[in-house]
Amino acid sequence: MAEELTNEEFWDERYGGHGHGHGHGHIWSGNPNAALVEEISGLTPGTALDLGCGEGADAVWLARQGWKVTAVDVSGVAIGRAEQHAVDTGTADAIEFQRRDLSESFPEGVFDLVTSQFLHSPAEPISERILRAARDAVAPGGTLLVEGHAGPPPWAPDAHNFLPTAAEVVVTLDLDPAEWEVQRAAEHDRQQSAPDGTVVTRLDCTVKARRKA
Template sequence: MTQPHHRLTGTTDEAETFWENLYHEQRDNQAVWGTRVNPRLVEVATSIPAGTALDLACGAGGDTIWLARHGWRVTAVDIATTAVEQVLARAQDLGLGDRVTTEQHDLARSFPNATFDLVSAQYFHTPFAVPRAQILRAAAEALRPGGRLLVVDHGSIAPWSWNQDPGTRFPTPTEVHIELDLAPSTWTIERADTPRREAAGPDGQRATVTDHILLIRRTSH
């Protein structure tokens, strides 16, 4: 998902229609935004032994494919049926079909019934109001002991962002963690920082952007 330029107030059914139409329109575009892996996922996951991963709001599947190529067994979920169908088809074309499972979920209503070693929520922003903290708490609870939840959010506005409001305030990783209200006896923060990097937009634009990174580890049941 990407940072919205405004907040819509539609129903979850309208949200599903919005994303379904978006991916349906893009399904024949081989250069669709999101087929590249997010660099912060690579940065974190490279140092973690491969296991089972959940890719929340997988979109075009760049993260799912990268994880599968690096030995992970991945469950990729998205609200758009077209998105998950495309991700599975791409995984099968690349010989990774045995490592990728896809499920259609409106995460405000349902969540995968499994446990994971890694849950990745990369830029989990949407034009529709969603119970984000509730969803991320569910993600934390889906971790096995020793598993990690990686939340990477926008910390700045890029030239290609939907949101060009200079007054936008981005919650810090610490604020996101507080909102999740996780028991410190069960989950611990491994990383909460706001690094900058050079990024490329969908049309090749370049800009320096800030990421807000929160990495949480489950230490017990």
Template sequence: MTTTEEFWEAFYSERDQVWTGNPNELLVEQVADLTPGSALDLGCGEGGDALWLAGQGWQVTAVDVSATALARGAARAAEAGLADRVDWQRHDLSRSFPTGSFDLVSAQFLHSSTEAEGERGRVLARAAEAVAPGGVLLVVGHAEWPTFVRDNPPVDYRFPTNADVLAAVDPSRRWLVEVDESVVRELTGPNGERGTRTDVVLRLRRPERS
């Protein structure tokens, strides 16, 4: 069986650049009203979100399992004059996790076909523990396959709901739910297919006191 690290290393090695380099639109929308502080970007990939956060004044810890993706992000940070604002760390989040607490913990589309049952929930529970009192946990994920592959998906995968995330990170329901919504977006597939996909957004604020 392919390990998580092997899967993502192969994924990023296929091309010199996989993503556009732009930040995720839903991250930009949800973070716009937050005061910059310390941020943890889980599954940062080539660093589009981390670099945008750094450019907005955040001090970012950017984490990914792929050394190739992290190297690309670090190179872009140096080119943009943001090297001192981003700490790039390699972690397989099912095995190790960055230390410290953060004003913002962001998990954008933290999905993988190699994850074990319940693994994403356990990672997000660790993510919640890393949020400083009064800080924000932002989890954005896909809710379904795009319409143009829905009848013939590439792998058998159950997309977690916001209720699943809440059960994993806040079983006692003490956190403030600031955003709990679904967003339908238009998109184009790799072969020019036109369709839509639904994403889910969950923004939680940790209480100042336990």
């Protein structure tokens, strides 16, 4: 399956819309990620970049907090749904959506917040290059937040895509201590629904770092 599809095709299929921007139904909850809400709630809003924004729940939440958001995803179906979510919530003016493959190109400029929430893909290992580009897109005084699964799921223990621990993310980011303060680098449990509908506990990780002003 994954061998035959491009990353874009894989995600358009996964979102169930066959590339037309509005598929059968949402695959995520519509709620923002808990780690984003927990880590970012206290920050003064500025510009934000959401990498792999999916159906846009995080971008909408950020916009509601006062952030001016650029939200990127490889899937046109996801972007279509995210745009609709923004319209429905009155946040469309505060969010610029971009359909873009981050393995091929990265948004220009710097942002007060760069957030990557579960930017994983079974169709294509998300490269370490994307993590470093995320780091380089943080403005002085800004925050980098990387949330992800710290290993494969119990239903696919041999998944070979890049699912690093917090320590591995920190090593990959290669943060210059003169320029960066690592504020969090830790694993934590999170409940997730497995494909068969059962709820399993997974080990996720959070890396949060602040670029010195």
